Amino acid sequence: MxxxxxxxxxxxxxxxxxxxxxxxxxxxxxxxxxxxxxxxxxxxxxxxxxxxxxxxxxxxxxxxxxxxxxxxxxxxxxxxxxxxxxxxxxxxxxxxxxxxxxxxxxxxxxxxxxxxxxGKKVLSPVLKVADLTLNQITREVRRGDSLIDLTPKEYALLEYF
The missing domain is CATH 3.40.50.2300 (Response regulator)
Incomplete structure (x- = not known):
């Protein structure tokens, strides 16, 4: 190790x-x-x-x-x-x-x-699709380098889908 x-x-x-x-x-x-x-x-x-x-x-x-x-x-x-x-x-x-x-x-x-x-985590806490990233630990959403401000409901929906 x-x-x-x-x-x-x-x-x-x-x-x-x-x-x-x-x-x-x-x-x-x-x-x-x-x-x-x-x-x-x-x-x-x-x-x-x-x-x-x-x-x-x-x-x-x-x-x-x-x-x-x-x-x-x-x-x-x-x-x-x-x-x-x-x-x-x-x-x-x-x-x-x-x-x-x-x-x-x-x-x-x-x-x-x-x-x-x-062991290694099966799922990363950071979800990525193209240039969109969703950090499940910090609850930040970014497109490229730009932070996207979401309501808790919007974040939950994005995380779900």
Whole structure:
């Protein structure tokens, strides 16, 4: 299983990589947000562990770009941002889990295994027809790059058909 770890703290990244390698995972590390986004879009990973506070591009924006592009790779936020608002925002952006630093490696490993047991999602949360996209997580509808403002009833009808 291949994991992308996007973490700017080298000590934390080495600690996680060492533990994951001991458990037979292959791990690539990106030390900033731009490198993380590049690797996440150019390579195939079974899971991404993503810090939020990163240089060059924060983790929230990376996840937003991935989900907007239709990438459904499972993502675990691993961050020091511990408010309920941050946790809810991260999960609403499309993260599969959210772990607050400091953390237990054994808990991280258990959560990784639980997510990987679920397997890849059968259906993407982003529906596409030509240049029309409907994001079922953010409930945004776009034609090309333009956001289309819909009432809840209009959105429900579009999602249904």
């Amino acid at each position: 291949r994991i992308l770890l996007v973490e700017d703290d080298r000590d934390v990244a080495r600690f996680i990589k060492k533990g994951l390698k001991e458990n037979s995972f292959s791990v690539d590390i990106a030390e900033n947000g731009e490198e993380g986004l590049y690797l996440a879009t150019q390579e195939e990973y079974d899971l991404i562990i993503l810090d939020i506070m990163l240089p060059l591009l924060n983790g929230d924006k990376i996840l937003h770009h991935l989900r907007k592009a239709g990438k459904d790779t499972p993502v675990i936020f691993l961050t020091a941002k511990d408010s309920v608002k941050n946790i809810v925002n991260g999960l609403n952006l499309g993260a599969d889990d959210y772990i607050v630093k400091p953390f237990s490696f054994h808990e991280l490993l258990a959560r990784i295994r639980a997510i990987l047991r679920r």
